[in-house]
Amino acid sequence: MSNPQESTSGNPDRATANPDRVDGIELSTELRSLIMRLGRLLRNQRASSDITEGQLSPLAYLVRNGPTTPNKLSKWERVSPPSMNRTINSLEAQGLVVRTPDDNDGRMVVISPTESGRELVYETRRRRDAWLHHQLAALSDAERQTIAEANTILRAIIEP
Amino acid sequence: MSNPQESTSGNPDRATANPDRVDGIELSTELRSLIMRLGRLLRNQRASSDITEGQLSPLAYLVRNGPTTPNKLSKWERVSPPSMNRTINSLEAQGLVVRTPDDNDGRMVVISPTESGRELVYETRRRRDAWLHHQLAALSDAERQTIAEANTILRAIIEP
DNA sequence: TATTGTTATACTCTATAACTATA
DNA sequence: TATAGTTATAGAGTATAACAATA
Numbered sequence: 001m002s003n004p005q006e007s008t009s010g011n012p013d014r015a016t017a018n019p020d021r022v023d024g025i026e027l028s029t030e031l032r033s034l035i036m037r038l039g040r041l042l043r044n045q046r047a048s049s050d051i052t053e054g055q056l057s058p059l060a061y062l063v064r065n066g067p068t069t070p071n072k073l074s075k076w077e078r079v080s081p082p083s084m085n086r087t088i089n090s091l092e093a094q095g096l097v098v099r100t101p102d103d104n105d106g107r108m109v110v111i112s113p114t115e116s117g118r119e120l121v122y123e124t125r126r127r128r129d130a131w132l133h134h135q136l137a138a139l140s141d142a143e144r145q146t147i148a149e150a151n152t153i154l155r156a157i158i159e160p
Numbered sequence: 161m162s163n164p165q166e167s168t169s170g171n172p173d174r175a176t177a178n179p180d181r182v183d184g185i186e187l188s189t190e191l192r193s194l195i196m197r198l199g200r201l202l203r204n205q206r207a208s209s210d211i212t213e214g215q216l217s218p219l220a221y222l223v224r225n226g227p228t229t230p231n232k233l234s235k236w237e238r239v240s241p242p243s244m245n246r247t248i249n250s251l252e253a254q255g256l257v258v259r260t261p262d263d264n265d266g267r268m269v270v271i272s273p274t275e276s277g278r279e280l281v282y283e284t285r286r287r288r289d290a291w292l293h294h295q296l297a298a299l300s301d302a303e304r305q306t307i308a309e310a311n312t313i314l315r316a317i318i319e320p
Numbered sequence: 321t322a323t324t325g326t327t328a329t330a331c332t333c334t335a336t337a338a339c340t341a342t343a
Numbered sequence: 344t345a346t347a348g349t350t351a352t353a354g355a356g357t358a359t360a361a362c363a364a365t366a
Contacts, residue, residue, distance in 0.1 A: 019297045020289075022308035028292040029220075029285060030311055032202055036217055038318055039199040040238040042192055044358090054333065057196055060189075071347065078200040083334050085349060107342045107347045125189060129180075132188040135317045137179045143313050148182040150310030151190055153303050157295045158198055200334090214356065230325065243357050245326060250355095267324040267365045 045131045050124055051094070054079075055087055059096055059113060063121045067100075067112035075160040096120060205291045210284055211254070214239075215247055219256055219273060223281045227260075227272035235320040256280060 020028050043053045051059075058073050074084035088111055091097040096117035102108035113121070136144055180188050203213045211219075218233050234244035248271055251257040256277035262268035273281070296304055 019299075019301075019304060020293050022304050023312075025308065025311070026289075027304060027308055027311070028289040028296055030315075031307065032213075032289065032292065033217060033220070034311055034315055034318075035195060035199045035202060036213060037236070037238050038314060039195045040357090041318055042195060044238070052332070053192075053196060057193060060193070069347080070349090076197070078197050078204070079333085080335055081348070082336080082350080086333080089349095105343075105347085109348070129186075129188040129192065132192065133180050136188055139179075139313065141179075144179060144182050144187060146306060147191065147310045147313060148185065148187055150307045151185070151187070151194055152183075153299065153307060154198060155190075155194055158194075158201055204335095212355070231323090239356085240358055241325070242327080242359085246356080249326095265324085265366075269325070 042132065046128055050128065051091075051096075051120070055091055055096075056121070056124055056128070058084065058087060059091060059117055060121050060125065062097065062111060062113040063118050067110045069102075069108055069110060073111065078158070078160070091117070202292065206288055210288065211251075211256075211280070215251055215256075216281070216284055216288070218244070218247060219251055219277055220281045220285065222257065222271060222273040223278050227270045229262075229268055229270060233271065238318070238320070251277070 020026055046053070050056075058077055061073065061076060062068065070084055070088055071081060073088070074081045077084065079087075088097065088099070092099060095114060097111050097113055100110045100112060102110055136147070139147075180186055206213070210216075214237075218237055221233065221236060222228065230244055230248055231241060233248070234241045237244065239247075248257065248259070252259060255274060257271050257273055260270045260272060262270055296307070299307075
């Protein structure tokens with residue numbers, strides 16, 4: 001798992017004040033490279049008829065967390081409001097979400113998934129995750145546990 | 161860290177044959193969402209004068225691993241050969257890499273970083289990683305260790 | 321005929337700036 | 344004046360298809 005040559009407790013990097021070197025790697029640099037490449041791989045992991053990852057992701061958020069505003073969605077997904085607006089337009093045109101004006105505040109709208117949107121999330125996610133699921137299944141329980149914990153830590157970091 | 165409500169050893173998900181539920185989360189789905197959002201955050205983490213993440217990443221590879229072919233680069237970065245070719249064109253136009261014909265095989269070219277390219281990687285990486293570095297520094301040793309291990313596991317999975 | 325690199329073309333994602341409507 | 348949403352516009356990233364040169 002970790003590099004046995006450098007992961008000893010005697011590793012000076014662990015003892016000194018450089019938290020970016022762990023087990024002999026520059027953690028922030030390595031992590032940046034991993035995220036970029038893994039992200040491309042996951043985005044490419046879809047049939048041409050599927051909706052794109054950028055559309056599936058906010059739709060899945062709506063299905064899981066319930067209706068919310070465009071602003072909340074853009075913050076969650078870490079894109080600009082106009083970018084999210086375009087994504088919502090696309091989802092709406094496909095009949096996967098609906099816009100509803102807010103009764104209390106006339107400036108706001110609420111985005112909700114349609115039944116069709118809900119179904120698409122379940123179906124697509126199942127097929128889309130097949131590759132990653134397969135990779136994870138090949139790992140040990142301990143390795144999956146490590147990834148789950150890293151996921152939790154990193155999600156806390158990027159919480160909007 | 162993990163959800164205490166579901167992370168007990170008695171959790172049926174852990175004992176049964178569904179490796180995609182760990183500590184009560186759908187690991188592949190959660191991971192996909194994390195990768196997308198964290199990737200956007202990292203890509204946005206740059207001054208407007210910096211080169212883009214898509215350019216920095218292969219340039220950094222060349223600096224770390226030495227000259228290689230466009231094909232190798234595209235496989236490593238998980239982009240198509242034409243996409244990588246465009247990136248190389250851009251880097252070459254900026255004087256950050258050079259193309260050299262291969263002596264043995266006339267079809268091949270080798271991409272090498274220039275001295276200017278090397279310097280840019282070091283400078284940019286230092287500034288670019290500042291945010292992530294800062295976040296990691298706020299974690300405990302154990303948490304950084306977990307992330308480093310997850311990094312190693314996932315890199316092995318996407319190895320081209 | 322297969323492989324490596326490249327060009328042509330089209331489409332998605334993304335941001336910044338500007339505009340509209342409401343608070 | 345501030346906020347939420349949207350439209351306008353432009354640029355970067357990406358892929359597939361087609362082409363050229365060499366093995």
